[in-house]
Amino acid sequence: DTEVTQTPKHLVMGMTNKKSLxxxxxxxxxxxxxxxxxxxxxxxxxxxxxxxxxxINESVPSRFSPECPNSSLLNLHLHALQPEDSALYLxxxxxxxxxxxxxxxGSGTRLTVV
Amino acid sequence: xxxxxxxxxxxxxxxxxxxxxxxxxTISGTDYIHWYRQLPSQxxxxxxxxxxxxxxNRMASLAIAEDRKSSTLILHRATLRDAAVYYCILVxxxxxxxxLTFGKGTLLTVNP
Numbered sequence: 386d387t388e389v390t391q392t393p394k395h396l397v398m399g400m401t402n403k404k405s406l407x408x409x410x411x412x413x414x415x416x417x418x419x420x421x422x423x424x425x426x427x428x429x430x431x432x433x434x435x436x437x438x439x440x441i442n443e444s445v446p447s448r449f450s451p452e453c454p455n456s457s458l459l460n461l462h463l464h465a466l467q468p469e470d471s472a473l474y475l476x477x478x479x480x481x482x483x484x485x486x487x488x489x490x491g492s493g494t495r496l497t498v499v
Numbered sequence: 500x501x502x503x504x505x506x507x508x509x510x511x512x513x514x515x516x517x518x519x520x521x522x523x524x525t526i527s528g529t530d531y532i533h534w535y536r537q538l539p540s541q542x543x544x545x546x547x548x549x550x551x552x553x554x555x556n557r558m559a560s561l562a563i564a565e566d567r568k569s570s571t572l573i574l575h576r577a578t579l580r581d582a583a584v585y586y587c588i589l590v591x592x593x594x595x596x597x598x599l600t601f602g603k604g605t606l607l608t609v610n611p
Contacts, residue, residue: 389542416597427586427601428543441598475542477599485597487533490542 386411391476391491399499400466406494408459408476417459418488419451420475428475434459435481466498503587508606511577519572519605521587526567529592533599534561534572536583543586543601546572582609 389410398404408417416435420428433441434453448470450462459476473495477488504522511517523532533548547554547561549570554561560573574581586604590597 418599427584427603430598430600433598477542479597481597485592487545487548488535488543488597488599489545492542 387489389476389478389489389491391474391494393494394492395495395497397497397499398463398466400468402466403462403464405463406461406474406476406496408461408478408491409457410478410489411457412478412489413456414478414480414489415456416479416481417453418477418479419459419461420477420490422473422475422493424472432461463496466496468498471496471498503589503602505585505587505602505605507603508608510608510610511574512610513579514576517574517577517581517607517609519574519585519587519607520569521571522569523587523589524568526589527591530589531592532561532563532567532570533588533590534559535586535588535599535601536581537586537604538580538583546585548590577607577609579609579611582607 392407418433419431421431422428430443431445432451437453448465452460473493475493477490479488531548531550534546535543536546537543547556547559549561562571584604584606586601
């Protein structure tokens, strides 16, 4: 298995809703990442998990809450989002250390906040 | 983070080679040069990476200047499926995290 699987592919949520994005990989990668991509812009790093521990938070608002329950799963919990949070949310994973060979990205969840 | 400079856009014809340039004059000795591409409506895809020597894989070749201040991604025979945004990114090897910071990239258009 050489894929990163993200669910759902599309999500529409209201500003008072709580929802979660899910990311899964079975490549044995011990680093996982969340990125946000607005239309016509490059992806922007949000969070990095290394060995299931949060190692980088790029000053992301608290309405985004990441969670890494085990080495294969990464969640992004969403609460009280704003319309400007509408974007493509990308998950990625990679090895760490000498075996690092690049990131593997999922296809993303396209989020619309109404 | 050391920065890279790429042309905003490039155009190529199908079945011709494409050379995508990247300047990274402030690269440090331990930075790897990575290339990713993003097809429309998809997540980025790893293409190739290198440190000092030229690299080849099934997708592309990476030519790295001797002073490492520039590199070129070479697609040997462009196809319509190669139309994408190509990102050249420097990835530090320090620490246990490899932070991938995307610049604007080069939009490659492939003409039939």
